[in-house]
Amino acid sequence: MRIDLELLDGVFEQYGTDKGALIGVLQGAQNLYGYLPMEVLDSIAKHMKMTTAKVLGVATFYAQFRTKPIGKNLILLCQGTACHVNNSAMVEETINNHLSIAEGEITPDGLFSYSNVACLGCCSLAPAMMIGEKVYGNLTREKIEKILDDIKGGAAS
Numbered sequence: 428m429r430i431d432l433e434l435l436d437g438v439f440e441q442y443g444t445d446k447g448a449l450i451g452v453l454q455g456a457q458n459l460y461g462y463l464p465m466e467v468l469d470s471i472a473k474h475m476k477m478t479t480a481k482v483l484g485v486a487t488f489y490a491q492f493r494t495k496p497i498g499k500n501l502i503l504l505c506q507g508t509a510c511h512v513n514n515s516a517m518v519e520e521t522i523n524n525h526l527s528i529a530e531g532e533i534t535p536d537g538l539f540s541y542s543n544v545a546c547l548g549c550c551s552l553a554p555a556m557m558i559g560e561k562v563y564g565n566l567t568r569e570k571i572e573k574i575l576d577d578i579k580g581g582a583a584s
């Protein structure tokens with residue numbers, strides 16, 4: 428996929444190019460591209476008169492930033508304590524098997540990727556995961572497969 432670096436101009440206009448604006452610039456860039464590709468980090472470094480290593484360091488320090496592309500549906504799989512106790516390992520295994528991806532990978536159709544995260548804030552529903560704005564709780568193997576298949580079906584129709 429070609430990355431249009433000119434789109435970044437609007438982000439610099441909005442946040443400025445002072446070093447203190449870096450977090451805002453990274454957020455703006457991630458909103459634009461969905462993640463922070465190396466070319467984008469390079470361009471940010473040039474504009475903000477920093478080294479790419481420094482910008483990359485900040486981008487990888489904060490959990491909110493992604494340096495790899497994600498699928499159309501990012502599954503946030505809770506690995507917090509309550510979910511862990513209620514078998515989040517089964518949830519991950521089901522996703523691994525059903526979609527044939529590991530964390531950080533994208534399905535070949537570009538529809539899914541997943542990240543392990545800490546508590547989603549709905550521990551009474553453990554084990555839980557979130558896709559887009561929607562929380563799915565009390566997960567079982569069958570439930571997870573149906574949720575994923577429904578999303579696939581929706582994308583195909």
Ligand code: FES
Binds near residue numbers: 510511545549553
């Ligand atoms: S531990 Fe999973 S929602 Fe809180």
